[in-house]
Amino acid sequence: MAPEPRFDDVLRPPALRFFAELSVQVTPAIEVGATPSGLRRLIPIVGGSVKGDGWTGSVVPGGADFQRILTPRLAELDARYVLETTEGERLFVQNRALRVADPADTQRLIRGEPVDPARIYFRCQPLIETAAERFAWVNERVFLGTGLRLPDRVVMRFFAVE
16 A cells, blocks of 8 residues: 655745835826726826846836725725836736725825835735746746835835745
8 A cells, every 4th residue: 555645845835935126106096986896096107116136127117006995994906017127128017916904094095195004904916927038937936925005106025935
């Protein structure tokens, strides 16, 4: 009789490996209004910077964060933008996130006012795609991230799930 397979090593909680820190510059929201699916807003992305492990780059202007404020506490975010390394490599990012805050803090964020980041739950799931050979591995990985919203930018850290 064959020995029972051991799954402990394969099913252990995954480790996270730092990928990059982003500072994404944004402009004031374009308000769509209260739709049947929630309050819709579009936040233009106008630039920014990225610093990874051994590489740096910028956030290409022209992306946007499509937001849906579902409840006074809960917002669903779907941002799409391009990162460009100093060597000219491009990475497409689709970053889906949940942001949870006290209703008063949510209203402050909507108005573009500063809120203590410790009061906000902001977690994201960036999907990263590229044609760049050096970063080809990102096409085959899951990423998780943390973030904070400031009046003029969003700061995030992305981690590859090992």
